[in-house]
Amino acid sequence: MSKIASGTALITGASTGIGATYARKLAAAGHDLILVARDAQRLAALASEISAAHGVKAEVLKADLTDRAELAAVEQRLKDDAAISVLVNNAGMAVAGTFLEVDIDKVETMVSLNVVSVLRLAHAAAKAFVARKAGTIINVASVLALAPEMFSGPYSGTKAFVLNLTISLQRELADKGVTVQAVLPGATRTEIWERGGTDINSLPAEMLMEVDEMVEAALTGLELGEAITIPPLPDFAEFEAATAARLKLAPNLSRKDAAARYKAGKKAA
Template identity: 45%
Template sequence: MSAPSAAWPCPAPAGPEPGFVYRGRWALITGASMGIGEAFARALAARGMNVILCARSAGRLQSLAREIADAHGVQAHAVAADLARPGEAARAWREAAALGPIHLLVNNAGFGLRGRFEGLAADRQAEMVALNCTAVLELAHLALGEMRPRATGGVINVASIVAFQPVPLMATYAATKAFVLSLTESLAEENRGSGVRVLALCPGPTPSGFQAVAGTNVQQGQPGYLLPGQVVDAALRALDAGEVRVVPGAVNRAAAVLGRLLPLGVATRIARVINEKRG
């Protein structure tokens, strides 16, 4: 059973639609080859949305697109792109938009690294910033530029539970997700009443390919653990409700609240202890 999706405590922007319209429209999902991105692709297709899957792995994307199209009777296409590279976000958007107007952008692509800041390669951390921040910014900019004149559409930016406080041993990753959360909440306010919905999704521990790259562990039964499908269900309920921020799962919502209410130094030291134990 999916965890409750209520966000806290963030007012919803007004919009002309009581719920988001999916059927027959197009969605672009980045990081769609596995984990939360794949779950978004499947859930949106089940709602009748045509989906464009974007990630680096062309073979996996094409196979998944065929599977989704056959299962749900929608159009599904693959756009292979390395969004951390300059110009790739704009190229991916052009290829996607050539298929039809994009009514929903899911900015999910990203990765993390665990370790002491000076011990991690600077160029690899810069690549993380390019993917987690710059590509998110560029795609959101392109999406809103087309959605606002139509007075309809949506943008879901995938942040993280770590966006609410600094996280030692994952310093750059947490900083990128704080950027995503802050940007998204500002864009949601800018677009209040425009008909375009902007949502920050802040998941907690969720099994995906993220852990293999980041060097972290996620185990079923640990506090806040949710499956990708549960995270996506919470996100789409929040999008339908016009919410601005959603933290799926009661444990994760409590952690997010504490991250902002505790003195910053205390919250940061607690985050370090937890990260050291889970590494």
């Protein structure tokens, strides 16, 4: 894992699913761990398992990242602990249902977790890593950042935020010794579905990736130097073409005159 800075990895949402799988794989590569989630019992069991299997130090840091005081404690740990060289910004949640039907308070909690915590932890890590001229930030987004038509707008919007933040950070930190990667999983077999109110068994088997395969692909993408890794995408050139088409818009997105189509047929006053 040459692209990952050596040292301790702090992983959010580490009690299960993608976060727990990152923990196991990074521990196998020799990283000490700080495991962050709300479920202290599950974290403790995972920490014991990992320490026994790989001989690394695995610390539990219980925190609800939607609670500003508990989020601030994790931020402070990132700022103060010089051993931390990797942030896996993975914690997230989904809320099923149409916009008109959904519990808007749950959506606000989702925005707090998927956006605010990712933003603040990335900021804390970036400042600490830049000061040391070394570090790796992995932000877990979703393919729905690219396809809002496929799921609820609020959820895909939170993941679009993570993707845009990551792209901006990559440009800002490129010459400062810090690697930043966005990971865009497709549908992955984790507990997020049930927690969000969706029956995972309702998904077509051919579109559901096992979590171990997803994380292994994400780490391989990091080794390959990918700024954005989309594990299920067969031909990465398709994403590159979409990016090129988006960038082609740039010169025409801000001009002093409105486009001609908005003036066509306009009568003189």
